[in-house]
Amino acid sequence: MNSGSTKVVATIAGIIVALSFYFVLLGQRGVALIQDGRAVPVGLGIAVLVLPLLGVWMVFATVRSGLQHQRLAARIREEGLELDVSELPKRPSGKVERDAADELFAQVKSEWEADPDNWRNSYRLARAYDYAGDRGRARETMKRAVALEEAEREA
CATH class of the missing domain: 1.25.40.10 (Tetratricopeptide repeat domain)
Structure with missing residues (x-):
């Protein structure tokens, strides 16, 4: 793994750790609202518990998709079938014109x-x-x- 890849992996890991902390806090708040026992806080608590579940699913799906794309990129690279855009004119931003x-x-x-x-x-x-x-x-x-x-x- 090169230096650039290591930085990307470290950044993604950091984001996942931060999101995990956030999801745990949301879950605790949702449970506390449900434990209140009254109708409105229980309803809000259930709604708040849905957020970390959605968040975990989104993180999982995004990481899984990224890993799948990386697998395909590696195979394409090994087979010498990458699109060569090195000679194409580029904007100052680096994007292909x-x-x-x-x-x-x-x-x-x-x-x-x-x-x-x-x-x-x-x-x-x-x-x-x-x-x-x-x-x-x-x-x-x-x-x-x-x-x-x-x-x-x-x-």
Whole structure:
């Protein structure tokens, strides 16, 4: 693991620890409200207990998704199929310029259309959507890539 990866993992771990502390505090407050026994505090207590449950689910789903994406990224890198954007013109922010990203997207989409059931093509399409700024489609396409890759590993 390189220095940059270590920092990211440490940051994520720190955020999870902080959120865990917050979820425990919320849970304690919810239990205290329920123990009050009156209708309104009990109702509020139940509502407050839902928040840490939702939070735990969101943290779990986000970390799981990130790990799945990293697994696919590693496989793509090993196979030499990463999208090369190093030569594409970039904005001062470091993002690929819109026209270049759209051109890359068109190329990758045609590859995907030729074999849409290949997780590699779906992964590359998701990355192309991301470079083109369409985060919603990037997420949906990455979910497809993860499902296809899992099916391939299980076969």
